[in-house]
Amino acid sequence: MSMMGELKFFLGIRINELKYGVYVHQSKYTKELLKKFKLDECKEMNTPMHPTCTLTKEDT
Amino acid sequence: MIGSPLYLTASRPDILFSVCLCARFQSNPRESHLTTFTRIFRYLKGTINLGLLYKKSLDYKFVGLCDDDYADDRIERKSISGNCQFLGENLISWASKRQSIIALSTTKAKYISPSSCCTRLLWMKHQLKDY
Numbered sequence: 001m002s003m004m005g006e007l008k009f010f011l012g013i014r015i016n017e018l019k020y021g022v023y024v025h026q027s028k029y030t031k032e033l034l035k036k037f038k039l040d041e042c043k044e045m046n047t048p049m050h051p052t053c054t055l056t057k058e059d060t
Numbered sequence: 061m062i063g064s065p066l067y068l069t070a071s072r073p074d075i076l077f078s079v080c081l082c083a084r085f086q087s088n089p090r091e092s093h094l095t096t097f098t099r100i101f102r103y104l105k106g107t108i109n110l111g112l113l114y115k116k117s118l119d120y121k122f123v124g125l126c127d128d129d130y131a132d133d134r135i136e137r138k139s140i141s142g143n144c145q146f147l148g149e150n151l152i153s154w155a156s157k158r159q160s161i162i163a164l165s166t167t168k169a170k171y172i173s174p175s176s177c178c179t180r181l182l183w184m185k186h187q188l189k190d191y
Contacts, residue, residue, distance in 0.1 A: 012067070013070065013071060014111075020115055020116055021113055021114050021115035021116045022113070022114045023111055023112070023113050023114075024071050024111050024112045024113075024114065025071055025109060025110065025111025025112070026068055026070070026071045026072070026111065027108045027109050027111070029067070029068060030068060030104050030108050031108060033064050033065065033068070033101070033104070034101060034104065034105055036064070037061060037098075037101060039098065039101045039102065039105065040105070042098070042101070042102050042105060043102060044102060044103075044105050044106030045099055045102040045103045045105075045106060046103070046106065047103060048074065048075045048077075048078040048079075048099065048100045048103040048104075049077070049078040049081070049096065049099060049100070049103075050096075050099070053096055054134050055081065055082070055084075055085050055093055055096060056090075056092075056134070056135070057085070057088065057090075057135065058090065
């Protein structure tokens, strides 16, 4: 580690060292994903899934 | 489309359940699943900067939390259990898993999820013994 300095970015995971601890996040990866699937212009949602959502094997 | 958010669960336990549910249908995806898939991305868009915070502390108390949903899987009628483990106040491990056997009652489902949670805790305890 000492040769390369402080660890900041590794495999898409960003590591921020703060005064009181370490903050680990993947915001760059998330942004890239949204761009990849062309969803960076979409409307935001408050929850990742609808409570009554049921996925089925066949099309309904 | 689901493989990539699967990697994101490394720092986002909040999307773990929905991503795992979608991943089960990945081998045979249908057009009707697409709305559910894109909803995860729409949620991600609003919460891009979320991550995990590991605070400095000398608190080394293990806490394990678990929950389950009886017969939540509509196709195979299996229950789904979830658990997470804290070391002090920092989240170190989490899981959301469909139980491998069919529980006949809610009690049985409730027994399975703490057992998997305890298994993980015991393993971690064993690992930490070396330090």
